[in-house]
Amino acid sequence: MANVLVFAESRAGDLRKVALEAVTAARTLAEQSGGGQVHAVLAGAAGIAGKAEALAAHGADKVLVLEHEGFALYNPEALAATLAGLLQGGAYGYGLFSATSHGRDLSPRVAAKLGVGLAADLTGFAVEGGAVVGQHPINNAKVVATLALSGSPALLSVRPAAFQPVAAARPLATEAITSAVDPSASRVKVVELKQGNTDKIDLNDAPVIVAGGRGLKAAEHFKLCEDLAEAFGNAAVGATRAVTDDGWRPHSDQIGQTGRNVSPDLYIAAGISGAIQHLAGMRTSRTIVAINKDKDAPIFKIADYGIVGDVFEVLPALTAAVKAAKAS
Amino acid sequence: MKIAVCIKRVPVMEVKFAITADGSRYEETGLKYDINDFDLWAIEAALQLKEKAGAGSVHVVCLGPNAAQEQIRKAMAMGADSGTLLETDARVYDGLAVARALAAELKDGGYDLVLFGRVAIDSMNQMTGPMVAELLGLPVVTNVFKLDIGGATGRAERVLEGASEVVEFPLPAVLTIDDGLNKERLPSLKGIMAAKKKPLDVKPAALGEQAVVARSMALPPERAAGRIVGEGADAVPELVRLLQTEAKVL
Ligand SMILES: Cc1cc2nc3c(=O)[nH]c(=O)nc-3n(C[C@H](O)[C@H](O)[C@H](O)COP(=O)(O)OP(=O)(O)OC[C@H]3O[C@@H](n4cnc5c(N)ncnc54)[C@H](O)[C@@H]3O)c2cc1C
Numbered sequence: 001m002a003n004v005l006v007f008a009e010s011r012a013g014d015l016r017k018v019a020l021e022a023v024t025a026a027r028t029l030a031e032q033s034g035g036g037q038v039h040a041v042l043a044g045a046a047g048i049a050g051k052a053e054a055l056a057a058h059g060a061d062k063v064l065v066l067e068h069e070g071f072a073l074y075n076p077e078a079l080a081a082t083l084a085g086l087l088q089g090g091a092y093g094y095g096l097f098s099a100t101s102h103g104r105d106l107s108p109r110v111a112a113k114l115g116v117g118l119a120a121d122l123t124g125f126a127v128e129g130g131a132v133v134g135q136h137p138i139n140n141a142k143v144v145a146t147l148a149l150s151g152s153p154a155l156l157s158v159r160p161a162a163f164q165p166v167a168a169a170r171p172l173a174t175e176a177i178t179s180a181v182d183p184s185a186s187r188v189k190v191v192e193l194k195q196g197n198t199d200k201i202d203l204n205d206a207p208v209i210v211a212g213g214r215g216l217k218a219a220e221h222f223k224l225c226e227d228l229a230e231a232f233g234n235a236a237v238g239a240t241r242a243v244t245d246d247g248w249r250p251h252s253d254q255i256g257q258t259g260r261n262v263s264p265d266l267y268i269a270a271g272i273s274g275a276i277q278h279l280a281g282m283r284t285s286r287t288i289v290a291i292n293k294d295k296d297a298p299i300f301k302i303a304d305y306g307i308v309g310d311v312f313e314v315l316p317a318l319t320a321a322v323k324a325a326k327a328s
Numbered sequence: 329m330k331i332a333v334c335i336k337r338v339p340v341m342e343v344k345f346a347i348t349a350d351g352s353r354y355e356e357t358g359l360k361y362d363i364n365d366f367d368l369w370a371i372e373a374a375l376q377l378k379e380k381a382g383a384g385s386v387h388v389v390c391l392g393p394n395a396a397q398e399q400i401r402k403a404m405a406m407g408a409d410s411g412t413l414l415e416t417d418a419r420v421y422d423g424l425a426v427a428r429a430l431a432a433e434l435k436d437g438g439y440d441l442v443l444f445g446r447v448a449i450d451s452m453n454q455m456t457g458p459m460v461a462e463l464l465g466l467p468v469v470t471n472v473f474k475l476d477i478g479g480a481t482g483r484a485e486r487v488l489e490g491a492s493e494v495v496e497f498p499l500p501a502v503l504t505i506d507d508g509l510n511k512e513r514l515p516s517l518k519g520i521m522a523a524k525k526k527p528l529d530v531k532p533a534a535l536g537e538q539a540v541v542a543r544s545m546a547l548p549p550e551r552a553a554g555r556i557v558g559e560g561a562d563a564v565p566e567l568v569r570l571l572q573t574e575a576k577v578l
């Protein structure tokens with residue numbers, strides 16, 4: 001039996017969906033290791049405690065609430081010190097993080113402080129004889145490695161969207177904790193959070209992604225992708241590196257080998273050639289649709305459905321058809 | 329400005345990988361190697377900072393097989409001044425083991441900055457930089473795509489999912505470099521000639537115990553072949569029908 005400490009990620013006072021995924025994964029880990037407890041760490045400015053309920057609803061036996069102005073923005077040094085402090089007493093067999101920008105910044109700091117192993121970015125795992133054995137994509141996601149992680153506590157991070165949140169209601173139990181170090185004394189200071197459009201869903205959370213490439217010809221034509229995304233209602237807009245390099249879309253919209261890895265239910269690639277570096281970030285999508293005027297474009301090789309045609313004609317027609325389908 | 333850059337020799341990914349018959353690893357025969365993409369941008373960042381400061385040095389450190397001297401020479405041809413190879417034939421999956429070996433090498437270097445790539449495209453671990461920083465007791469900013477160094481402090485912007493954050497930090501510091509910061513320069517002919525004479529130190533890598541090991545490898549399931557639904561806007565009704573009835577995503 002081993003208890004699991006899970007870091008529940010929030011941003012600007014809101015719980016992120018990955019936090020619920022992480023608690024679900026932690027629940028699985030606790031059950032598989034013989035039925036331990038799941039404790040979630042929730043850090044933020046005053047008011048963050050109000051988000052503890054959702055964590056309990058997904059299986060956190062206790063929520064450790066770190067409420068302080070010094071955690072209004074990401075405070076990696078104070079968080080790492082606090083998490084390392086919680087993990088080092090022997091109370092936990094595992095520490096679990098989301099394999100997000102923050103989770104992948106925080107978990108290696110904690111692992112190095114404790115001198116323990118970290119298995120990152122797992123898409124699945126099982127506990128075998130006390131050791132976590134998990135799957136992790138390597139070589140640009142062209143190979144899947146099964147890694148075995150030993151030691152205690154052992155740290156792991158789980159890939160966004162690999163574990164869907166599952167309700168597993170626990171009575172809400174919270175405990176206020178304090179930072180292991182003075183949060184205002186951190187050398188690394190996040191001074192500003194630049195949020196994209198906050199009422200749009202994030203690429204990693206969106207079940208549908210409409211991605212645009214250089215075939216859209218100019219920044220303003222991304223309106224066509226935005227319109228289609230809006231017709232779906234649950235979609236986000238992504239882009240190729242050619243597009244983010246030209247500044248048509250922000251850097252954080254880039255999908256691919258050196259951008260973000262996504263696996264939505266539906267990925268629509270509009271005016272995208274399908275370069276290997278782009279495919280590396282989206283080939284695990286459940287259904288892929290490609291719209292390209294070049295019938296030999298490599299994107300058609302991995303697309304489930306292709307339309308050979310001009311994005312300036314096909315996208316508006318598709319937007320109208322999706323609207324009609326949604327309305328009926 | 330004294331800068332160290334950690335660079336990794338990684339397979340060129342434009343290939344179809346094969347798994348050995350015993351399923352324990354991927355085949356190496358036929359693979360080509362290069363410097364990890366992100367590390368090229370880290371080298372470029374270091375060279376630009378040195379050029380801007382008008383003085384200083386760029387030292388590259390690589391843990392890998394003897395053949396990785398090729399990647400160190402390439403970094404030198406781009407403009408790095410010197411290099412160290414921590415030699416090992418082991419394929420290491422435990423990021424902390426690598427970080428410990430690199431930290432031991434960097435510890436007494438007196439660097440103002442130690443740069444890493446955000447992630448190695450082979451391991452996809454994304455952990456070595458922050459681990460080395462912890463082991464050295466240095467501040468670290470990861471996923472940097474904008475950078476401004478002024479004297480003893482720096483300001484960087486780092487990528488988040490759908491957002492970014494602006495971070496201030498003191499030097500000396502560790503940074504991990506993301507796509508978008510710069511485009512790497514190509515080695516010039518003059519650079520390639522000069523690289524041959526630059527100091528390259530080779531010593532055995534001190535790899536300790538490993539808590540993370542690879543048990544087996546597999547290829548991800550292939551995507552079933554898709555189909556062209558049709559041409560132009562006329563194909564849209566059929567696409568929508570397929571999305572509704574076959575793919576069930578609408
Ligand atoms: C180290 C490295 C890392 C990289 N990382 C990434 C990454 O993370 N993500 C990424 O995306 N790329 C990445 N790239 C870049 C990648 O190699 C490609 O250059 C890029 O993906 C191309 O983007 P694109 O498809 O938008 O543009 P293009 O390749 O120019 O393709 C445009 C497509 O639009 C089609 N088209 C043109 N007009 C129309 C029209 N009117 N209607 C319909 N179709 C039209 C064309 O037929 C063409 O297929 C990386 C490259 C390198 C070297």
Ligand SMILES: Nc1ncnc2c1ncn2[C@@H]1O[C@H](COP(=O)(O)O)[C@@H](O)[C@H]1O
Nearest residue numbers: 334335391444445447448453454455456
């Ligand atoms: N064997 C290595 N030798 C030198 N640097 C490395 C090595 N492995 C990782 N790194 C550095 O750490 C970064 C992140 O690697 P990883 O944590 O393996 O994804 C790389 O971009 C390199 O800068």
